[in-house]
Amino acid sequence: MTPFAFTAIVLGISYAAGLLGSLVGVGGGIIVVPALTLLMGVSIKKAIAASIISVIATSSGAAASYVSEGIANMRLGMVLEVGTVAGALCGAYLAEFVSGRWLFLTFSVVLAYTAWSMLRPRGHRIDPARDAMADRLGLHSSYFDRSLGREVSYRVSRTGLGLAVSYVAGVSSGLLGIGGGVLKIPVMNVAMGIPIKACTATSNFMIGVTAAASAAVYLMRGEVLPFVAAPVAVGVLLGARLGARLLGGMRGQAIRLIFVAVLAASALQMLLKGLG
Amino acid sequence: MTPSPGRKVGRIEDAISGVLRTGVSTSLVLISAGTLITFVRGGYGGRGPEVARLIGPGGSFPRTASWFFGGLLHLDGQAVIVAGLLLLVVTPVTRVAVSLVAFAAERDRTYVSITALVLLLLLLSFALGNAG
Structure with missing residues (x-):
C-alpha cells in the first residue's frame, strides 16, 4: 500500500466514524481504533493517540451546532466536566x-x-429522585425538539452518580482514546432522567474538553503521528458536520438503535482483540 | 423567566459556538494543507515498507519546539499538520475560558468556581504532558 492509498482509505473510514459518532454522542474513537488496528495495521498506541485527537474534532464540530440550537445543557456539562x-x-x-x-x-x-x-424499553427508566444538588446548581432545563415540534422540559436527578460515572468515562477516554459517551449517556438517560437528545448533545459538549486533557499528554509523549492523525482528524471532522445537521431532525429511537448496534459490534471487536 | 437572563444565555451560547467553529475550521484547513504540502513534496515516500515504518509502534514523532517553529518557517508539511493538531487541542480549552468569562459577567459565583476548577485541571494536564 502506498502512503497515498493509506491516507485515502483512513480518510474514508474516519468520515463514516465521524458521521455515526456525532449521531449517537460517541467521539467516533470506538470505530476508529478497531478500524486502524484491525484493518490498517496501525499499532494500538498510535491508533489511540490519533483517535483521541479525532474525538476532540467530532465533539467540538458537533457541539458547536448543539450549543447554538440550545439542545446541549451547558450548566450540566460544566458540572460533569469536573x-x-x-x-x-x-x-x-x-x-x-x-x-x-x-x-x-x-x-x-x-x-x-x-x-x-x-x-x-423507555418505561423502565428509574424513577426521578429529589436531587438537592441539581436544584442548587440550576441543572433542570428544556430544549426545542424539531421532530416533535414542541419544547421538551426535564428535571435532573442523581447528580452525584452522574459525577462518579463522568469520572469513570474520563478515565476510559484517557486510556482508550474514546469519547466516553458510551458510559455517560445511558446513566444520564436512565438514572438522571435526561431525554436522549439532550444526553447526546451534552455528552458531545463535554467530550472535547475531556479529550483535550488526555490528547495533550499523548501529543507531548510523541505518540501522535501526523501521517495517521491528519486523515483521521479531517475525516472525522467532515463526517461529524453532516451528523450534526441530521441529528436535530431525527427521532430519539432511531439514534438509540444505531447506538446499540455500534456498541454490540465494538464489544465483539474488543473481546476478540483481548483474547487474540 | 425574565427576558434579560435569556438574552445573556444566548450570547454565551453564540460565543462558545463561535470559538468551537473557528478553532475546528482553522485546524481542518491547516491539517489538510499540511498533508497536501507533504504529498506534493514527496515527504512520505512512495512504497509499502514506508507505510509500515510510518504506522509502527516504534515511531515517535519529533516534538521539540525548535523543530516545530523551524518547520513552520520553511512551510514544512509535517509542522503545518502539527500546528493544526495543536489548535484542535487548544480549542476546547478556549471554550472553557470563554465560559468562565461569561459566568463572571453574569456574577454567577457557583459556576465561576466550577468552571475555574475545570480550567485548572486542564492546565494541569498540559503541564503533566510536558513533564512526561
Missing part, C-alpha cells in the same frame, strides 16, 4: 502502565453491558 477532566488526567497517565489486552477485555464487558442497558 469529573471527566479529572478522570482523563488519571487515564492518560495510567496508559503507560496498563497492558492493551486487559483494556480490551474490560471494555468489551463495559460496552456489552451498556448495549444491554440501552435496549431496555
Whole structure:
C-alpha cells in the first residue's frame, strides 16, 4: 500500500466514524481504533493517540451546532466536566502502565453491558429522585425538539452518580482514546432522567474538553503521528458536520438503535482483540 | 423567566459556538494543507515498507519546539499538520475560558468556581504532558 492509498482509505473510514459518532454522542474513537488496528495495521498506541485527537474534532464540530440550537445543557456539562477532566488526567497517565489486552477485555464487558442497558424499553427508566444538588446548581432545563415540534422540559436527578460515572468515562477516554459517551449517556438517560437528545448533545459538549486533557499528554509523549492523525482528524471532522445537521431532525429511537448496534459490534471487536 | 437572563444565555451560547467553529475550521484547513504540502513534496515516500515504518509502534514523532517553529518557517508539511493538531487541542480549552468569562459577567459565583476548577485541571494536564 502506498502512503497515498493509506491516507485515502483512513480518510474514508474516519468520515463514516465521524458521521455515526456525532449521531449517537460517541467521539467516533470506538470505530476508529478497531478500524486502524484491525484493518490498517496501525499499532494500538498510535491508533489511540490519533483517535483521541479525532474525538476532540467530532465533539467540538458537533457541539458547536448543539450549543447554538440550545439542545446541549451547558450548566450540566460544566458540572460533569469536573469529573471527566479529572478522570482523563488519571487515564492518560495510567496508559503507560496498563497492558492493551486487559483494556480490551474490560471494555468489551463495559460496552456489552451498556448495549444491554440501552435496549431496555423507555418505561423502565428509574424513577426521578429529589436531587438537592441539581436544584442548587440550576441543572433542570428544556430544549426545542424539531421532530416533535414542541419544547421538551426535564428535571435532573442523581447528580452525584452522574459525577462518579463522568469520572469513570474520563478515565476510559484517557486510556482508550474514546469519547466516553458510551458510559455517560445511558446513566444520564436512565438514572438522571435526561431525554436522549439532550444526553447526546451534552455528552458531545463535554467530550472535547475531556479529550483535550488526555490528547495533550499523548501529543507531548510523541505518540501522535501526523501521517495517521491528519486523515483521521479531517475525516472525522467532515463526517461529524453532516451528523450534526441530521441529528436535530431525527427521532430519539432511531439514534438509540444505531447506538446499540455500534456498541454490540465494538464489544465483539474488543473481546476478540483481548483474547487474540 | 425574565427576558434579560435569556438574552445573556444566548450570547454565551453564540460565543462558545463561535470559538468551537473557528478553532475546528482553522485546524481542518491547516491539517489538510499540511498533508497536501507533504504529498506534493514527496515527504512520505512512495512504497509499502514506508507505510509500515510510518504506522509502527516504534515511531515517535519529533516534538521539540525548535523543530516545530523551524518547520513552520520553511512551510514544512509535517509542522503545518502539527500546528493544526495543536489548535484542535487548544480549542476546547478556549471554550472553557470563554465560559468562565461569561459566568463572571453574569456574577454567577457557583459556576465561576466550577468552571475555574475545570480550567485548572486542564492546565494541569498540559503541564503533566510536558513533564512526561
